[in-house]
Amino acid sequence: MEEHGRHRESSQPHEHRRRRRSAKNPMDTIWFVVRTLLLVGILSGAMIAGIFMYYVKTTLTPTLDINADDYTMNLSSVIMYENSETGNWEELQMIYGDENRIWVDYDQIPDAMWQAAVAIEDERFFTHHGVDWLRTARATTNLFFRTSSTFGGSTITQQLLKNMTRDNDNTVNRKVREIFRALEFEKKYSKEEILELYLNHIFLGKKCYGVQTAAQFYFGKDVSELSAAECASIIAITNNPSLYGPMSTVTVTNKETGVKKTARDMNRDRQKDILWKMNKLGYFESEEAYQEALNEELQFTDGSVSAEELVAADNVEKSGGTSTGINSYFVDKVILDVSEDFAKQLGITTGAARRRLYNGGYTIYCTVDPHIQEIAESVYQERANLDVTSSSGQDLQSGITIVDPSTGNVKAMVGKVGTKQDNLGWNYAVGKRQCGSAIKPITVYAPALDAGVVTMASTFDDYPVRLLNDNPWPKNSPQGYKGWTTLSNGVANSVNTVAVQVIEKLGVKNSFDFATEKENLDLVADDINTAALGLGGLTYGVSTEEMAAAFAVFANGGVYNSPRLYTKMEDSNGNVILDNETETHVAVKETTAYFMNQLLQGVMNGGTASRYKLSGMTSAGKTGTTSDNKDRYFVGYTPYYAAAVWCGYDKPERISYSGNPAASMWQKVMQKIADEQENKSFTKPSSGLVKVTVCADSGLLATDACASDLRGSRVREVEVAAGTAPVEECSLHKFYDYCTEGKVLATPLCPAASVKPVALLDYTRVDYGPSIKADDDAYLIGSLQTKLEDGTVVIPPCPVHQDGVLPTDPDGEGETTVPEDGGDTGLAPPPKTEPGGSGSGGGTTSPTEPTLPTEPSEPSSGIDDWINNVWNTGN
Incomplete structure (x- = not known):
């Protein structure tokens, strides 16, 4: 226990x-x-x-690190051009940008202006170092708890940086970046410098940038003359120019009271708030001065003078010129190109690069020829030169680019018809539009010739290539189908069937690679198909600048030069900032360029653009039309210049015009230029060419049969590149006996005097139905023979020689069968020919043609009428 x-x-x-x-x-x-x-x-x-x-x-x-010098207006940039007569560089234009701003120095700005800005925007401006941490904290709290719908934490310094750089993404990252930038910026610039920059950059409605432009526009006086009340009214606009701008047409209704207020009423309300805050901060000398400003009745202008006009007048005064303040389309494109290249170099946005360009005191060396630019502008400014209106009331529009083939330098550019209204607006010369068949020389014929796929001897069957959606394809508009035709004719008449056959022999991938790599066309992978590259149905289209440079290759012996509008840009100290060298490479062989010049001269000499051929000057070119006729195109060139023109409507509609409006505008411009130049031909290669005698139908070496065609001699001599000449003889033509009286194949009943050996085309076409025929069908052997139900081919009876019995005819039926291969008929052989004769082809002599009666001596059959008609037409 x-x-x-x-x-x-x-x-x-x-x-x-x-x-x-x-x-x-x-x-x-x-x-x-x-x-x-x-x-x-x-x-x-x-x-x-x-x-x-x-x-x-x-x-x-x-x-x-933000350098204000890159964004101020103190150092305007200048565009220079080279005087073609003296070789000296001269001033073309000073550029100030697309914002309507007149710069004013700090000492010209009344104190009341900066006081009003500080009072309403940043009352602790003079005590912080770029960031008002108290306001920033409150703004951050508001971001999470939504205590106010309008509270912001940006200081004047932060707002200035956002305005200058256009870095205004609504992200935390941007806000943090803005805070650190402001802290760094205030280490480099004084408060007065920041206020000067801010008051010259703020947007004040009606295209007014900066207080000087606003002062002149709203009150008709310089900013130095403004009263405190007027200064407060201008600063009141900054919060929301569309609501507080004195000349805004906006009306706001209070949902609770139903009271309506105009923009001028709201400007007045905000002006009172600003004056009250200015008084609270001690900016008025006395209460009386404050009350006087509060009660001042403002006198606004009527707005009859725009902000653009004010800035334009100021620019003219600075430059000593007479400019309207509206740039040419050429200058607009120079600004865009330089801005893009500058942005890539600096790793900034194009907008930021453009603002640096406007204000950095740069010198840009451009490629324009002022005289050519003036010619182009004079044509395009007159609406009468293209006075076409669509069914919906749209005016037909156009754009043109002119290039020097030897350098790639763009000499002129116009982007619209009519008087230019604004800067950096839409420019049809550089916008991508459909070019139709104008693409064929670049995507079809030049690469095929250069690769040896075709030669100047080549021929093609102008006939549908195949069925597409159960319809014969492609179609030719409006000429229908001609049958066997030469490459030259196919190009001159813009034959779609020829283009399709050539590009399919070449291969669409080879076509695409050539167009994009050799000719620098900006195409996409979806364009790798026959319809796009062979007929011009591109995904996005092309610009006239691209096309002018591409066609310039032919005038320049096969050498491509990338188009450029400026050569270099220097800073204010003469240092090269941008070096815009031309990209140069061999696009096609010299012989190919020579052949393309021949082909495209054919377009002007009897082809689709024959009515637009220049007078007194060698010219070549290619028309283009889209299938729905909503775009019309033309690219043409001389030994001096290449120019591309597009025509169409802003919102695509069908064009109703007699002819080709693009070719018409091209002719109006280029003829004026050509009138001042000496005519000369395109350069011909000194070697690498050979002549060959060929058949106009088969493209192979001519034979006696080719010289004996029913239509006359089909022999022709052409030049081809060495090593590309055909080596086979024509197998398309074969001899048959022909009755000159009956105008049918001869029968044994026809007397020898009426029989003539002629050559017909041994060729069979696909039958697409009675509506699809070729013009040369009548010269096919099948058209003069009759095929029986059992397949036997026989000669129809001669309508003239039907009577009588042959002595060697035991049956006495007067009928014989002609071999299908066109072989020996038992009649005399054709006459021999000698080389170098005077026939139409230069190599053979055709038999003498008989004089035929206008009408047959006896009634003829349907086939006889057909042949009679073809014979008379063909001769």
Whole structure:
């Protein structure tokens, strides 16, 4: 018992200790958790801080240094051009940008203007270092709790940087970047410099940028003459120009009271708030001065003078010129090209690069010929030169680019018909539009000739290639199908069937590679098909700048020069900032360029553009029309210049025009240029050409049969590149005996005096139905024969010589069968020919054609009438 008691006694303290320890456990746990959370928080904070500092160092720091000189208006840039007569560089134009701003220095700005800005936008402006941390904290709180719908934390410095750089993405990353930029910016610039920049950059409605432009536009006076009340009215606009602009037409109705207020009423309300805040901050000398400003009745202008006119007048005064302030389309494109190249070099946006260009005092050396630009503008400014209106009332529009083939330099560019109204507006010369068949020389004929797939001797059957959706394809409009035709005729008359056959021999991938790699056309992979590359149905189209440069290859002996509107840009110290060298490479062989010149001269000499041939100047070119006639195109060139023209409507509609309006505009411009130039021919290669006598139908070496075609000699002499001449003789023509009186294949009843050996085409076409015929069907042997039900081919009776019985015909049936291969008919062989004769092809002499009666002596059959008609037409 004692032992047991002792055991109990001795065990009591242990239990008490266990209870005491267990009583401490909750507090220990709490402290453990607190210490752990603190440690985790400290470590996380340190990690976040480290990550943030790494982000600042690697991502933010390179973007923090903002140089105000790149964005001010003090150093206007200038565009220079080379005088073609003296070779000297002369000033073409000063550029000020697309924002209507007249720069004014700080000492010309009344104190009331900056006081109004500081009072309403950033009252602690003079005490912070670029960031108002109190406002930033409040703005951050508002971001999460939405305590106000209008609260913002940006200081004047931050707003200025956002306005200058156009870096205004609504992201946390941008806001952090803006804060650090502001801190860095205020280390470099004084408060007065920042206010000067801010007041010259802010947008104040009605295309007014800066307080000087706004002062002149709204009050008709310089900013230095403004009163405190007028200054407050201008600063009131900044919050929302469409609501607070004195000349805005906006009306707002209070949902609770139903009271309507105009923009001028709201400007007045905000002006009062600004004046009150200015007085609170002690900017008025006295209460009387404040009340005087508060009660001043503002006298606004009537708005008859636009902000553009104000800026234009100021620019003229600075440059000593007489400009209207509206750039030419050429200058617009120079600004865009330089901005894009500058942006790539600096790793900034094109907008930021453009603002640097406007204000950095750069010198740009451009490629324009002012005289040629003036000629083009004079034609395009007159609506009468393209006085066409669509069914919906749209005016037909056009764009043109003129390029010097030897350099790639763009000499002129006009982007619309009519008087230019604005800067950096839409330019049809550089916009992508469909070009129709004008693409064929680039995607079909040039690459095929260069690869030796075709030659100038090649011929093609102008007839549907195949059925597409159960319809014969492709179609030719409007000429129908001619049958066997030469490459020259196919190009001159824009024959779709020829283009399709050529590109399918070449291969569409080879065509695409040539167009994009050799001619630098901006095409897409979806264009790799026959319809797009062979007929011009591109996915996005092409620009006139691209097309003029592509066709210039032919005038330049096969050498491609990328088009450019400027050669270089220098900074204010003469250092070259951008060197815009032309990309030059051999696109096609010299012989190919020579052949393309011949082919495209054919377009002007009897082809689809014959009515637009230049007077007194060698010219070549290619027309283009889309299938729905919503786009018309023409690219033409002389030995001096290549020019591409597009015509169409802003919203595509069918064009109703007698002829090709694009070719018409091209002729109007280029004829004026050509009138001042000496005519000359395109360059011919000194070697690499051979002449060959071929058949106009088969394209193979001419034979006696080719010279004895029913239509007359089909022999012609062509030039081809050395090593590409055909080596096989024509197998398309075969001799048959022909009755000159009956105008049918001769039968044994036809007397020898009436029989003439002629050659017909031994060729059979796919029958697509009676509506699909080729013009030369009448000269196919099958058309003069009759096929019986059992398949036997026989000669129809001669309509003239049907009486009598052949002495060698025991049956007395007066009928014989002609071999299908056109072999010996038992009649006299054709007359022999001598090479170098005086026939139409120059290589053979065709038999003398008999004098035929106008009408047959006896009634003729239907086939006879058909042949009679073809004979008379063909001769």
